[in-house]
Structure formats: C-alpha cells, structure tokens
Amino acid sequence: MTASPDDRSSGFASPPCFLHEVDPEFGVAAVDPQQATDVARWRAAERKRLIAARLAMPTDVRATYGARIATTLAEAVGNPSGVIVSAYWPFRGEPDLRDLMARLVAGGGRIALPVVVEKGRPLAFRTWRPGDPLARGVWNIPIPEAGEEVVPDIVLAPVVGFDPDGYRLGYGGGFFDRTLAAARPRPRVFGVGYAAQAIATIFPQPHDIPMDRVVTEAGATNSRAGPD
Numbered sequence: 001m002t003a004s005p006d007d008r009s010s011g012f013a014s015p016p017c018f019l020h021e022v023d024p025e026f027g028v029a030a031v032d033p034q035q036a037t038d039v040a041r042w043r044a045a046e047r048k049r050l051i052a053a054r055l056a057m058p059t060d061v062r063a064t065y066g067a068r069i070a071t072t073l074a075e076a077v078g079n080p081s082g083v084i085v086s087a088y089w090p091f092r093g094e095p096d097l098r099d100l101m102a103r104l105v106a107g108g109g110r111i112a113l114p115v116v117v118e119k120g121r122p123l124a125f126r127t128w129r130p131g132d133p134l135a136r137g138v139w140n141i142p143i144p145e146a147g148e149e150v151v152p153d154i155v156l157a158p159v160v161g162f163d164p165d166g167y168r169l170g171y172g173g174g175f176f177d178r179t180l181a182a183a184r185p186r187p188r189v190f191g192v193g194y195a196a197q198a199i200a201t202i203f204p205q206p207h208d209i210p211m212d213r214v215v216t217e218a219g220a221t222n223s224r225a226g227p228d
Contacts, residue, residue, distance in 0.1 A: 036205065039203045039205060042203065043169060043172070043202065043203075044172070046161060046169065046199065046202075047160050047161070047169060047171070047172065050160050050161045050169070050197055050199075051092055051093070051160060053196060053197075054092065054093040054094075054160075054194065054196075054197065055092060055093045057093060057194070057196075062093060062095070062096075062194075063096070064217075065095065065194055065216075065217035066095040066096045066097070066217075067099075068217040069095045069097070069192060069215055069216060069217055070095075070097055070099060070100040070103075072215050072219055072220055073097070073100060073156065073190060073192070073215055074100060074103065074104075076190060076213065076215065076220060077104065077109070077154060079107070079108075080104040080107040080108055080109030081107060081108035081109065082108060082109070082110075083104075083109045083110070083153050083154065084109070084110045084111075084112055084125075084127075084150050084151070084152045084153050084154070085101075085104055085109055085110070085111055085112070085152060085153065085154045085155075085156065086111075086112045086113070086114060086125050086152035086154065086155045086156060086187070087100070087101050087111055087112070087113065087156050088113070088114065088156060088157070088158050088192075089113065089134075089141070089142045090158075091158075094158040094192070094193075095158070095192055095193065095194070097156065097192070098130070101130065102130045105129055105130065110127055110150070111127065111128055111129065112125035112126060112127050112128065112147075112150050112152050113125070113126060113128045113142070113143060113144055113147075114141075114143075114175075114179075115137060115141075115143045115144075116137055116138040116141060116143075116175065119138075119173075120174075120178075121178065122175070122178045122179040122181075122182040122183075123175050123176075123178075123179045124149055125149065125150055125151065125152050126143060126144045126147035126148065126149055126150070127144065127147040127148045127149075127150055128144040128147050132144055132145070132146075132147070133145045133146075151183070151187070152187045153187055153188065154187055154188045154189075154190065155179075155187045155188070155189045155190070156190050156192050157170075157176060157189055157190070157191050157192065157211065158191075158192050158193060159191045159192065159193035159197060159214070160193075160197065161193075161197050161198070161199045161202065162191050162193060162197060162198060162199070162202075162211070162214045163198070163199055163200060163201045163202050163204075164198075164200075164201075164221075165201075165204070165210055166191070166210035166211045166212065166213070166214060166221075166222075167201075167202045167204045167208050167210050167211075168191050168202070168208075168210075168211055169199070169202045174207075176209075177207050177208060177209050180209045181207075181209065188212050188213075189211040189212050189213075190211065190212065190213050190214070190215050190220075191211040191213070191214040191215065192214075192215055192216075193214065193215075193216055194216055194217060195216040195217060195218045197216075198216075
C-alpha cells in the first residue's frame with residue numbers, strides 16, 4: 001500500500017459533506033436562522049477538534065485500524081460481482097481503503113469515485129480502476145480522468161464525526177446530503193471512520209440525512225434513524 005496522502009503534500013481532498021444553508025430544491029424545511037448559525041459554529045469547532053485528533057493518531061495505528069475497517073466493509077458488501085461501490089481517496093488521516101478497492105474490482109465489482117460537478121449540486125460518480133490516471137478536480141479532489149458516470153449501489157462515505165443515529169459530520173460543503181436527497185433509488189450508505197470519532201450528536205437539522213451503518217475498527221453499527 002502506498003503512503004497515505006496526509007503523510008505527504010499531495011493537496012488531495014475528499015468531498016466536503018454537510019449543508020450550511022437550506023436548499024429549497026429538495027423540499028428542506030425552514031429552520032430558525034439563529035439555531036442554524038449556532039449549529040454551524042458548533043460543528044466548525046467540533047470538526048476542527050476531531051480532525052486534529054485523527055491526524056495525531058500514529059500512522060501505524062491508522063493502518064491497523066484501516067485494515068480492520070476494510071475487512072468489515074468487505075463482509076458488508078458481500079459478493080462484489082456486479083456491484084458498484086463508490087469509495088473515496090484518503091485525506092487527512094481518513095481510513096485508507098485503496099487495497100479494498102482493488103479487492104472489490106478483482107472480485108468483479110466496479111469502483112466509482114465522487115466528482116464535484118458544481119458548487120451547490122449533487123455529486124456525480126465516475127468509474128475507476130486501480131492504475132487508471134487521476135486528475136485534480138475542484139478543490140484538488142482526485143477524480144478519474146476518464147470513466148463512465150454511474151449510479152452506485154453502495155456509497156462509502158468518510159466521516160469527520162458521527163452520532164448514534166447515524167448522522168454524519170463531514171467537511172461542511174453539503175455535497176453528501178444533496179447527493180442522497182437527489183438519489184433515486186437511494187444507495188446503501190456506510191459511514192467510514194474511527195471509533196474515537198463518535199460523538200453524542202451532530203445536532204441534526206432538517207436537511208441532514210442519516211447513514212445506514214457506520215463502520216469503524218470496532219465493527220459496524222446500524223443507524224437508529226436510517227434503514228438497516
């Protein structure tokens with residue numbers, strides 16, 4: 001496995017993930033402006049704390065945890081033949097799933113990587129195989145230079161934090177929620193992170209959409225708010 005991008009100055013990033021605004025296109029209920037401001041401030045501070053703690057984790061520990069997470073995810077996916085799995089490129093200490101991606105492809109599955117099409121719009125998903133060239137997309141997110149646009153069956157979404165109801169604290173851009181709100185049919189969504197990233201609540205707002213499961217080095221946890 002190659003070195004994690006956070007251990008070198010690659011500049012690559014995973015997609016940011018949570019709204020700071022209400023998007024009327026998806027029928028999101030209005031919220032109290034002061035409450036929204038307070039939640040946004042709290043999330044920004046919590047995001048900073050959790051990312052710093054993740055980066056402070058020794059590289060070898062992250063690698064060990066990442067291998068455990070990959071094993072659990074492989075079991076959750078099951079037979080990958082014909083299954084489209086959206087994964088991600090590791091960033092700032094996120095679990096590195098590139099070996100898992102290669103294993104899924106070897107088993108007949110297809111891997112897609114998320115692509116930011118435009119600010120304020122859902123993500124697109126473009127197929128990629130290990131060895132295919134990557135380009136720098138919006139905000140230096142690595143995206144396939146060429147690949148078919150597909151609808152994933154399963155989305156592996158890295159988390160900054162997560163709560164017992166399966167709500168995800170991401171990087172603050174809103175793409176994750178927009179994507180799930182627009183997805184028909186909705187894919188199965190597995191949050192991916194470390195057990196230490198668990199928090200009591202993200203103070204979910206009307207636009208927040210829970211994940212189906214959260215997978216850490218300690219195993220998989222079903223969402224209390226989302227489907228099994």
